[in-house]
Amino acid sequence: MASFVRTVPEGEDRERLTCADCGFIAYENPKIVVGSVVGVGERVLLCRRAIEPRRGFWTLPAGYMEMAETVEEGARREAWEEAQARIAIEGVLAIYSIARIGQVQVIFRAGLAEPGFAPGPESLDVRLFGWEEIPWGEIAFPSVHWALRQWREAAGRPLGLPAMNPPEDVRGTRPLPGDGL
Amino acid sequence: MASFVRTVPEGEDRERLTCADCGFIAYENPKIVVGSVVGVGERVLLCRRAIEPRRGFWTLPAGYMEMAETVEEGARREAWEEAQARIAIEGVLAIYSIARIGQVQVIFRAGLAEPGFAPGPESLDVRLFGWEEIPWGEIAFPSVHWALRQWREAAGRPLGLPAMNPPEDVRGTRPLPGDGL
Ligand SMILES: [Zn+2]
Numbered sequence: 352m353a354s355f356v357r358t359v360p361e362g363e364d365r366e367r368l369t370c371a372d373c374g375f376i377a378y379e380n381p382k383i384v385v386g387s388v389v390g391v392g393e394r395v396l397l398c399r400r401a402i403e404p405r406r407g408f409w410t411l412p413a414g415y416m417e418m419a420e421t422v423e424e425g426a427r428r429e430a431w432e433e434a435q436a437r438i439a440i441e442g443v444l445a446i447y448s449i450a451r452i453g454q455v456q457v458i459f460r461a462g463l464a465e466p467g468f469a470p471g472p473e474s475l476d477v478r479l480f481g482w483e484e485i486p487w488g489e490i491a492f493p494s495v496h497w498a499l500r501q502w503r504e505a506a507g508r509p510l511g512l513p514a515m516n517p518p519e520d521v522r523g524t525r526p527l528p529g530d531g532l
Numbered sequence: 533m534a535s536f537v538r539t540v541p542e543g544e545d546r547e548r549l550t551c552a553d554c555g556f557i558a559y560e561n562p563k564i565v566v567g568s569v570v571g572v573g574e575r576v577l578l579c580r581r582a583i584e585p586r587r588g589f590w591t592l593p594a595g596y597m598e599m600a601e602t603v604e605e606g607a608r609r610e611a612w613e614e615a616q617a618r619i620a621i622e623g624v625l626a627i628y629s630i631a632r633i634g635q636v637q638v639i640f641r642a643g644l645a646e647p648g649f650a651p652g653p654e655s656l657d658v659r660l661f662g663w664e665e666i667p668w669g670e671i672a673f674p675s676v677h678w679a680l681r682q683w684r685e686a687a688g689r690p691l692g693l694p695a696m697n698p699p700e701d702v703r704g705t706r707p708l709p710g711d712g713l
């Protein structure tokens with residue numbers, strides 16, 4: 352097993368995760384999450400997570416972008432994997448930075464390109480919710496709240512400049528509710 | 533030294549770079565580049581690269597986002613590091629996917645927050661160019677062309693939906709001119 356230590360490599364200005372055995376430097380870069388708020392009429396598609404963290408909580412179809420795909424392709428792949436949905440992307444709704452964990456989320460506004468959806472292997476359930484029906488107490492992550500709110504605000508209007516982090520968490524550094532308490 | 537091989541780890545669906553010595557899986561994730569088109573009146577700020585690749589060519593102040601920063605903070609840090617410029621960000625101008633190398637570029641439109649700029653350690657020169665003065669034959673990367681064109685198109689107008697890849701390279705898979713010839 353690799354044992355990693357934090358040291359400042361020669362010629363660099365900050366600590367990097369380095370393998371004590373072989374010297375490999377595991378550069379930690381922010382990761383990109385791609386996802387979408389999929390609207391069907393006035394309802395929005397949410398997935399109930401089958402995996403940790405936040406198993407059983409509701410989220411957007413979203414996940415880590417892979418190499419060799421574009422942001423749009425990543426968002427379509429995730430919608431397929433998690434909700435067995437073929438989506439039609441309209442444009443970027445929001446870009447959130449979650450500095451606490453080194454993450455950037457590119458969230459699109461989308462519709463269904465074909466009717467139909469179903470839970471993929473990482474979802475327990477997939478459903479359409481009217482705004483008043485959304486299970487607000489069982490939403491997986493703060494950024495899902497942010498994106499849903501943004502989607503609601505932009506409803507019926509052409510997309511403009513994407514939203515960035517909301518004022519209550521401009522750097523994405525707030526701990527998740529229930530974490531570390 | 534670490535020797536890495538490509539294998540499909542148990543329970544995964546694609547090849548990952550794995551250390552043959554210690555089993556460490558070096559997940560390759562797309563990297564995020566943050567940068568900005570910094571306008572001063574009708575002129576635009578460009579940096580002449582002091583480092584490879586494309587040493588001597590002109591580029592935007594941009595670079596890899598670090599952990600624990602937001603996209604805006606990353607763009608401001610890069611403008612400082614490469615052009616010793618304090619910038620004021622207006623909003624997202626463009627989001628480019630470069631699938632060929634697993635990269636996402638978040639490019640802002642910005643101005644100078646304070647007067648003054650100078651080459652940082654990774655730049656040979658920093659200058660303001662009028663549109664007709666831009667050294668088009670010595671631009672470092674295609675996405676710099678794209679961003680400059682987008683900046684020009686949006687000049688004098690409020691920012692709207694960010695531009696994505698242009699039609700000539702929708703996935704960012706075209707080889708760089710001069711590469712692999
Ligand atoms: Zn090792």
Ligand SMILES: [Zn+2]
Pocket residue numbers: 353370372373375534535551552553554555556
């Ligand atoms: Zn190793």
